[in-house]
Amino acid sequence: MKSIQLGITGGIGSGKSVVCRILETMGIPVFDADTEAKKILIEKEASFKIKKLLGEKAYLPDGNPDRKYMAECIFSEPALRNAINEIVHPLVRQHYHTWVVKNSDVPIVAKEAAIMFESGAYVDMNFIATVISPLELRKNRIRIRDQKSDEAIESIIATQLPEKELIERSDFVIHNDEKQLLHTQILQMLHKIQPVSEDR
Amino acid sequence: MKKGSFFKLFERLKGNQKAWIFFSCLLLAIVFWVFTSLSRNYETSIVIPISYRNIPFSHHSDNNLPKRLEFRFSGSGFELFRVHLRDAPDSILIDVGKLLNGLKNRDFQTIKLRNQFPGEHVANKLVPEIISFSFTPRDLKKVPVKINHTIHFQQQFGQAGEIILRPDSIELSGPQHLLDKITSIETQQVNLKNLKTPSFGSVFLVKEQLAGISASADYVYYYVPVEQYTEGMIELPVELPVSQRSRITLFPNKVKVSFQVSILRYRQISESDFQVVAEVPFPEVPNHLTLKLKRYPYGLHQIRLEPETVDYLISE
Known part of the structure; x- marks a missing residue:
């Protein structure tokens, strides 16, 4: 049996992780592409190519990536961002495919990715859900969670696809505005994806 | 023993016939001892995590389903030795949807899962012997988060407004009788000393409050505004x-x-x-x-x- 693959995307601070956590509590395994990408950065294959691209400064003496330096490079130079994406994303997709095979006995699996469309990961998905949230609420979340300045937050948001485009390209929209219950929206979505799930 | 010293000992024994006989007999005795030991009957067990599949989305398990299954084997030492040499599965799969087949409650005898452990020698007992499945429709509730804190400021510094929490409320899902008891969710204790600048951080929610309930988060971020x-x-x-x-x-x-x-x-x-x-x-x-x-x-x-x-x- 092949699992239905559900992609969860949305801008920074929109609340993708909360949606994914709720999916997990409903028994749906979730693959976190960002966490996986962080793991991949430490792997030999990726670190060798990234050092070639950004120099030895991209990695700390202990072998861990210098995230601050990398972030500066990525957000200031779009060409570098694309080059790093071309190194990391194929590896993330490879890991994801292995993970999907491992979980082939569950009816639905989910993948959380901030850049689902930009990375090309959307082609693997049967359905895509975008999590949206009012801009001010997103900024508030990021300010507290990542301790970033408003300027930094705005420059990250500017590099991501506009919300309007995400909505147009998605099958479902989940409103994380702290007014509507997420559980209800997620259940409605799951029933549309797999209407027979309750009768199994 | 170092490799060099082993060879030295071997060289010294080379010409010593009595020592050779002694060590040959010793080796033979060890072989016999292992053989007799493995011929006796023993019991052994192997614990494997359980993976539940196809739980109905809109239902919630009323009881804590066991996370591990213990396979108990008995037999001769040779048989059990082979059991331990086998590749045990990463997890034992229970297809809850298929098992319940539309029902919401059922007791399941785990012995039916024994074939998921590969090999000819099958387990004679699985613990727990019975898993009780009981599902009730999920009820939903949103409750505010309350931070438990002790904050000490440096002299001439103090709190400049309310502590901000993100998220400031948590969605809960579970059986109604459990949700009815919860009006708010508390965080673990946050202790901050000598504050003179705003403080950020994350803190886990108190787990015990969430027994039998699913929550949309298990930690929150806090921000303590501080001013002179x-x-x-x-x-x-x-x-x-x-x-x-x-x-x-x-x-x-x-x-x-x-x-x-x-x-x-x-x-x-x-x-x-x-x-x-x-x-x-x-x-x-x-x-x-x-x-x-x-x-x-x-x-x-x-x-x-x-x-x-x-x-x-x-x-x-």
């Missing part, structure tokens, strides 16, 4: 209850109110924001009248009155 304080002082007249004003004269009739306030707020504070009243107990006739601060603006700390009591004179 300054000491302010205002002198104002002491007021008396209207009925006593004509009859009582106070000594002194003015009081100094000192307080700590943020530098930004300091400029906005004026005498009209305060009211200090002398309490006149009736029918008692005390030696002094106690002063009470009846009104003062928001955001003040360490408020002191000087003096705290005043003398008085009653005119007949």
Whole structure:
């Protein structure tokens, strides 16, 4: 049996992780592409190519990536961002495919990715859900969670696809505005994806 | 033993026939001992995690389903040795959807899962022997998060407004009887010392409150706004209850109110924001009248009155 693959995307601070956590509590395994990408950065294959691209400064003496330096490079130079994406994303997709095979006995699996469309990961998905949230609420979340300045937050948001485009390209929209219950929206979505799930 | 010293010992024994006989007999004895030991009967167990599949999305398990399954084997040492050599599965799969087949409650005998452990020698017992499945429709509830904290500021610094939590409320899903008991979710204790700048961090929710319930988060981020304080002082007249004003004269009739306030707020504070009243107990006739601060603006700390009591004179 092949699992239905559900992609969860949305801008920074929109609340993708909360949606994914709720999916997990409903028994749906979730693959976190960002966490996986962080793991991949430490792997030999990726670190060798990234050092070639950004120099030895991209990695700390202990072998861990210098995230601050990398972030500066990525957000200031779009060409570098694309080059790093071309190194990391194929590896993330490879890991994801292995993970999907491992979980082939569950009816639905989910993948959380901030850049689902930009990375090309959307082609693997049967359905895509975008999590949206009012801009001010997103900024508030990021300010507290990542301790970033408003300027930094705005420059990250500017590099991501506009919300309007995400909505147009998605099958479902989940409103994380702290007014509507997420559980209800997620259940409605799951029933549309797999209407027979309750009768199994 | 080092490789070099082993070879040295071997070289020394090479020409020693008695030693060779001794070691050959010793080796033979060990082989016999292993053989007899493995021929006896033993019991062994292997614990494997359980993976539940196809749980109905809109239902919630009423009980904590076991996370591990213990496979107990008995047999000769040879058989059990082979059991341990096999590749045990990463997890034992239970397809809840198929098992319940539309039902919401069922007891399942785990012995039916014994074939998921590969090999000819099958387990004679699985623990737990029975898994009880009981599902009820998920109820939903959103509750506020309350932070438990102890915060100490450096001198001249204090909190500048409410602590911000993100998320400030949590969605819960589970059986109604459990959700009904919960009105808020508390965080673990946050202890902050010597604060003089705003503090950020994350803190886990208290797990025990969430037993049998699914939550949309298990931790929250907090932000404690901090600002510099300054000491302010205002002198104002002491007021008396209207009925006593004509009859009582106070000594002194003015009081100094000192307080700590943020530098930004300091400029906005004026005498009209305060009211200090002398309490006149009736029918008692005390030696002094106690002063009470009846009104003062928001955001003040360490408020002191000087003096705290005043003398008085009653005119007949």
